[in-house]
Amino acid sequence: QQQVKQSPQSLIVQKGGISIINCAYENTAFDYFPWYQQFPGKGPALLIAIRPDVSEKKEGRFTISFNKSAKQFSLHIMDSQPGDSATYFCAASPTYGGSQGNLIFGKGTKLSVKP
Amino acid sequence: DTGVSQDPRHKITKRGQNVTFRCDPISEHNRLYWYRQTLGQGPEFLTYFQNEAQLEKSRLLSDRFSAERPKGSFSTLEIQRTEQGDSAMYLCASSFEIGSNNSPLHFGNGTRLTVT
Numbered sequence: 001q002q003q004v005k006q007s008p009q010s011l012i013v014q015k016g017g018i019s020i021i022n023c024a025y026e027n028t029a030f031d032y033f034p035w036y037q038q039f040p041g042k043g044p045a046l047l048i049a050i051r052p053d054v055s056e057k058k059e060g061r062f063t064i065s066f067n068k069s070a071k072q073f074s075l076h077i078m079d080s081q082p083g084d085s086a087t088y089f090c091a092a093s094p095t096y097g098g099s100q101g102n103l104i105f106g107k108g109t110k111l112s113v114k115p
Numbered sequence: 116d117t118g119v120s121q122d123p124r125h126k127i128t129k130r131g132q133n134v135t136f137r138c139d140p141i142s143e144h145n146r147l148y149w150y151r152q153t154l155g156q157g158p159e160f161l162t163y164f165q166n167e168a169q170l171e172k173s174r175l176l177s178d179r180f181s182a183e184r185p186k187g188s189f190s191t192l193e194i195q196r197t198e199q200g201d202s203a204m205y206l207c208a209s210s211f212e213i214g215s216n217n218s219p220l221h222f223g224n225g226t227r228l229t230v231t
Contacts, residue, residue, distance in 0.1 A: 006157075035172045043119070043206055043222030044158065084217060089157045101209070102148070102171065114157030 004026055004092050006106030013113050018075040021109045023090035026071065030092040032100065035075045036085045037062065038108075047088070048075070080113045087111070117141075117225035121207050124159050127229045128197055135193045136226045140209030147222065149182055150206040151175065158206055158222075164190060167211075197230045204228075 005024045013019045023033075036044035050057045050064040050073065057064045063076040076081055077084055087108045094101040120139040128134050140147045146167050147224040150158035161180070162172045166187035176182075179198075184190040194201055211218040 036222075043224045047224065049219065087182045091157070100212060102160045102163065103158075103220060105159070105203075108152070108155070108157050 002087040003030075003104045004090060004106045006090050006109060008109060010110045011112070013062045014114055015080065015082060015115050017078045017080050017113075018113055019084070019113070020074060021088055021090070021111075022072065023092075024070075024072045024105050025092050026092065027092070028071070029102075031095050032093045033064070033066065033073050034091050034103070035062075036089045036091060036105075038050065040088065044089060066067070077111075078109075080111075082113045082115050085111055085113050112114045119207055119209050119221055121205075121223040121226050122175065123225065123226055125227045126230060127230075127231065131134050132197055133193065134206055134228065135198060136207075136215045136228075137193055137208030138190045138191070138192070138209075138223060140207070141166070141211075141221055144211045144218070144221070146210045146211035148183055148208040148210075149190070149192050150208065150222075152204040152206055153202075161192075177197055182184060187202075193226075199230045202228055202230045 034049035035047045037047045038044045048059050048062050052068050057080040062077045066073045087110045090106045091106045093103045122137045148163040149161040152158045153192040179195045182192045206225045208220040208222045210220050
C-alpha cells in the first residue's frame with residue numbers, strides 16, 4: 001500500500017521555467033512533509049520541509065504548498081536551472097507524542113532542466 | 116561535522132554469501148536509520164535505533180537481515196544468504212531527537228549491493 005503518491009514520474013523543464021511536483025497522502029496522522037533531492041550516486045539531501053500549521057513555505061527558489069483538506073502538497077522550483085536536474089522525493093511522517101515517526105517516501109520525480 | 120559515512124560504497128557478492136555494511140552517523144545524533152532503495156523507487160524504511168536500542172523493524176526486514184548499533188555509535192547491517200532480490204542501495208540516515216526537539220534526517224551516500 002503506497003501511502004504517499006508522487007507525480008509526475010519525470011519532468012522536463014526549460015531553464016528559467018517553473019518545475020512543479022505533486023504529492024498526495026492518505027494517512028491523516030502525517031504531520032511532517034519534507035522534500036529530498038537526490039543526485040546520481042548520492043544519498044537524498046533535505047531540501048525543504050513543512051508542517052500542516054502553515055499552507056506555504058518558501059526558501060529561496062523552492063516553495064512548498066500544502067493543502068491539508070485535500071491531503072496534498074507540492075514543490076515549486078522557480079527559475080529552474082540545469083543544476084537542479086536531479087530526482088526529487090516527497091515524504092511524510094507522523095509524530096507520536098512529540099517523537100518523529102519514520103519517513104514514508106514517494107516514488108520520486110526525475111527532473112531534467114534543459115539549457 | 117563530516118556527515119553520515121557508509122562503507123563500503125559498492126559491494127558485489129555471489130548469491131548465498133553473507134555481507135555486512137557499516138554506517139557512522141553524525142556524532143551527536145542519537146537516532147540511526149537504515150533504508151533500502153531500489154532502482155526507480157524511493158527509499159523504504161528497514162529499521163531504526165535510538166542510541167543502542169533497536170526500536171522498530173519493518174516487515175521488509177526478513178530474518179536474514181540483522182542490524183546492530185553497539186554502544187549507540189556506528190551501526191552494522193548484515194544480510195545472510197544473500198538473494199538476487201537483495202540487490203539495492205542501502206542507505207543509512209541519522210537524526211537528533213530529545214523530547215519534541217527533532218532534527219531532520221541526514222542520509223549517507225549509501226552502499227550499493229549487487230548480488231550475482
